[in-house]
Amino acid sequence: MAKPRSLGDRLRSLLGGGERAMPDTAPRDAAAAEDDVIVPESWVRDALRKVVDPEVGIDIVELGLVYAIETTPGRVRVDMTMTTPSCPSGPQLRDEAAYSIKVALPEAREIDVQLVWDPPWTPDRMSPAAKKRLGWGNP
Template identity: 45%
Template sequence: MVDEETSTAQTATADTTQNDHPEHPITEEQVRETLRSVVDPEIGLDMVSLGLLYGVAVEGSKVKVTMTLTTPACPVGPMFVNAVHQAVMAMPGVSECDVELTFSPPWDPRTMASDEVKLQMGFYY
C-alpha cells in the first residue's frame, strides 16, 4: 500500500565488490546528470527538467533518491520508479539505491519544471 505522503518504493543492494569504487566517490551532481536520462513515459521529457526529482543523498556507495510523480494515481508510476532505480544502480560505484516516492509537496509544473519545459508544455512565465 502506498502512503499518501511518502513511501519507499524500491531498495536493492548489489555485489559491493563489483560496484564499490572508493577512489572515485559518487556525487549528487553525477546522480542528477544520470537521472536526466530517465524520461517520463507519458510526457516524454526527463524527470530532472520536469521537476520530479526532489532530492539526492549520497553516503559512500549508497544513494537515496527522493522523487514524485505527476499525479499520485500515475498509471506508469511503478515503471517510472523502476527506471530511476535501474539508472542509479548502473552507475559505477553504486552498491545500493533507495527510491523514495513522495507527494508532498504535490508536483506543479508551473513552479517546479525548468523554463524550457514550461515553454514546451505551454506554461508562459
C-alpha cells in the same frame, strides 16, 4: 572545464585514472575502499535525465519530479514523485530511475529510490526549459 566523456570515466579519474582498481573478486577491504567514493549529486541527476515521461517526452529532472538526491559512500538515495498518485506508472518510473543510476554509476552499490507524495508536485517545479518546451508564455 572540460568534462570527462562518461560517468564511468569521471569516477575513474576521481579514483586516480587507469583501469578499475577493484576487480569483482577483490578482497573485502579493497572493495570497502571503493565504497568510500561519494558519487557527486550532479552525476546522479545526470543519470536521472535518462528517465523520460513518455507522455510529454521530457525527463523527470526537467519536469521537477526529482525532489532530493542524497549521496553517502557507496550509497545513493533519491526521493522522487509523480504528478499524481492516480498515475499507475509511479512504481515503474521509480524502478527505471534506480536502473538508470545503476547503469550510469555502478560504483553506487546501494541505490534507494523512494516515491514520495509530500509535498505534492506543482507545475512551478518544472525547469524553465521544460516550461518553454511545453508552451508556457505562448498564447
